[in-house]
Amino acid sequence: MTNPTTTPVPIPGPRNIEWVGNARTGHLRLLDQTLLPNEVTYLECKDVQSVWDAIKRLSVRGAPAIGVAAAFGCVIGAQWDTFEESADHLATSRPTAVNLFWAIDRMKRVQPRTYDALLSEAKTIHAEDATMCQQIGEHALSFIQQLKPQASSVKPLSFLTHCNAGALATGGIGTATSPMYLAHQKGQPVRVFADETRPLLQGARLTAFELAASGIDVTLICDGMAGQVLREGKVDVVITGADRIAANGDAANKIGTYPLAVMAKHHGIPFLVAAPSSTFDMSTATGDAIPIEQRASEEITEGFGLRTAPPNVITYSPAFDVTPAELITAIITERGAIQPVNTERVQSVINHTSPKRTQ
């Protein structure tokens, strides 16, 4: 990872991750996302277990944000003279989170292992993530402006997004949300339609919250309403994040993303995927090889604290769907836009400037 090259815009709205105080006696402040959107409450994490708990119970969530939180957790481990065991313990909080292991590994390599050096490294990880978000936003915005030069200062630039690939999930202004924040900051009128994103309602609870908190005009819709919204010509661009992208550009993301891609194509509206280059899994040739996790039935049948389906009803609940590359207008990374989306272009953008991983 290179050092930050641009100065990130300040994160609007409540900050999800913040270090308070100095390296020796400071602590980690985390926005408790489990209480959103009804309560804005911060967890003041002064020991490693409270950071572990916050990651485990999803108070902090989103792969980049988890990595950043764990890095600060390692600093707290050093404060308690338990750096190595704290780092190993934090790695068990979300066993499938690649960013978590990557961030902890970086912290372990800090030499000399002083409080200040550790805090500095954690802050660098945080800042790099913010820069990455910023760069994705800049590339996304110039790509959109190329596509839609008429989307000027008069008519709002209108986005539709799904789930939360937002500031709350990263150390910066998010991935899919990044061009929204940047355009808004530049004084361009912006309108966002946010899918509520069943079953877990990340769009309603998180995306609508963070965009509204930063003064962006956000309209919440149910997932099944996106078709009508597109049909009414209300949307300039559909943009989502991605959980994992295959070498050919097939992108796995929260369930409900694929229908947006199909409908965007039907309506001739660009469909963009915004994701850091670390999202690419070049060892996976196509999306067909991406395993689709099944979620618990209760998320559908009693997700709102109230049973809303017959007892013992069978459910089918894939956590993700895969959008094939040919439905994706472009994948926007911190290194630029990948368009057209195919193996050759992916390799060109991802491998070209990629620093060799040392691990």
Added chain:
Amino acid sequence: MTNPTTTPVPIPGPRNIEWVGNARTGHLRLLDQTLLPNEVTYLECKDVQSVWDAIKRLSVRGAPAIGVAAAFGCVIGAQWDTFEESADHLATSRPTAVNLFWAIDRMKRVQPRTYDALLSEAKTIHAEDATMCQQIGEHALSFIQQLKPQASSVKPLSFLTHCNAGALATGGIGTATSPMYLAHQKGQPVRVFADETRPLLQGARLTAFELAASGIDVTLICDGMAGQVLREGKVDVVITGADRIAANGDAANKIGTYPLAVMAKHHGIPFLVAAPSSTFDMSTATGDAIPIEQRASEEITEGFGLRTAPPNVITYSPAFDVTPAELITAIITERGAIQPVNTERVQSVINHTSPKRTQ
């Protein structure tokens, strides 16, 4: 409307509407659909106000079912020697329900106005609706079998549906659900994917309930999962009801229907609309002229007794969307299939055998 020509299959599962006893002292038993799927409770309506309340508070719902319930309500009005005022009062319970006025009008024309003649007419309205459902199902099933001759007794015939165009909404085995019940009754393996249908979850609460209660293999999914289910090749045919169909075949139905039509086309899967011929509004040339009602914000933000979106968030909540005729493989009515779906074919099927309305 002609007299029933075929014997309807018995309605499986709990009956939504049933007359108990004789014309002079009997009463109306209604399944209280507001308590589904958690409680199967019946309302024993022995006076007109209880019928009015049941319609008003959606204990009985679905245009055909409301008409049938109101017809029986008129019989109760006669028992209390208040036929005329009861009939007029019942007409105020759901002011936009065309079937309600139509059924009450039929009851008013009964001569001589004896208890037995009135009950007989109400039962005829009920039976005609059941026959209409049965005929839609038979036409739908033979249409599907023409399209998919390989869907035999070995592999289940797999449907995907949205909202509840089911037995609970009609006097019979539903419209969209009718071919499911008929195939199941004939011993053909059937599998149904039911969209939960946000915001009001009619699919989860009603369709999953009634199909499971009748022993049909039903799988509940969130609306945004339908794309992945179609992509995985799990569905032979998508079938929904319709609230109103324009003269050219553009069909308004519960929000979330249109995306299914777009995705069905993308996957080369037939998309059928099942609706009685009374659903056609021949005075509306195309779907563009169908007004789209906006629903209350709270249905999205706190539909389940729990606030799941930020306070004061803006929502956009169209109750219906319009599926253009060119995305509909066929519209299945009690008079047969309309295919291709265009103004000429609609007029041919709807006007050809249509008895002149006397009112």
